[in-house]
Amino acid sequence: MAARGAAQAHQTHNHRECIEDALKRAREICAGRGAQLTPLREKVLQIVWRSHKPVGAYDVLDELARSHKSARPPTVYRALDFLMGEGLIHKIESLNAYLGCVEAGAPHSGQFLICRQCGATEEIVDAKLETALDQAAKQAHFAGERKVVEISGLCARCAA
Numbered sequence: 001m002a003a004r005g006a007a008q009a010h011q012t013h014n015h016r017e018c019i020e021d022a023l024k025r026a027r028e029i030c031a032g033r034g035a036q037l038t039p040l041r042e043k044v045l046q047i048v049w050r051s052h053k054p055v056g057a058y059d060v061l062d063e064l065a066r067s068h069k070s071a072r073p074p075t076v077y078r079a080l081d082f083l084m085g086e087g088l089i090h091k092i093e094s095l096n097a098y099l100g101c102v103e104a105g106a107p108h109s110g111q112f113l114i115c116r117q118c119g120a121t122e123e124i125v126d127a128k129l130e131t132a133l134d135q136a137a138k139q140a141h142f143a144g145e146r147k148v149v150e151i152s153g154l155c156a157r158c159a160a
């Protein structure tokens with residue numbers, strides 16, 4: 001299970017540090033690969049990281065438009081695609097929304113615990129689970145391409 005960031009989803013913490021860490025890591029990762037983390041892409045990443053709740057593309061656009069008045073949906077989708085391509089954010093399929101990755105730079109598909117009450121979403125990165133899914137697909141002679149594991153329920157705080 002990912003230690004960094006994951007357990008913070010539903011706890012009071014200094015979220016500014018989460019954002020700063022994420023942006024710093026993103027800059028390092030992109031610099032290392034020669035990928036262009038433009039100010040606009042960085043801004044979009046910052047918006048996605050505004051909380052530990054997945055953010056929809058139109059919410060990103062609303063916020064982006066405050067500083068980038070010419071931003072349109074394609075601007076946002078291109079930036080989101082770039083950030084996904086670099087492994088900096090994940091798409092939460094069941095919510096059609098985006099979440100900052102807590103293990104950016106490490107190859108994984110990510111598994112998510114989504115609170116249906118407060119929306120806090122925790123990423124767990126469990127290599128054993130990924131391997132089990134890969135093996136199950138292989139045994140079924142299925143050429144798996146995309147793995148989506150999204151568990152909805154109640155986070156510790158909402159369940160209490």
Ligand SMILES: [Zn+2]
Nearest residue numbers: 008014015018
């Ligand atoms: Zn945080």
Ligand SMILES: [Zn+2]
Nearest residue numbers: 101102103110
């Ligand atoms: Zn991740």
Ligand SMILES: [Zn+2]
Nearest residue numbers: 115118155158
């Ligand atoms: Zn909750």
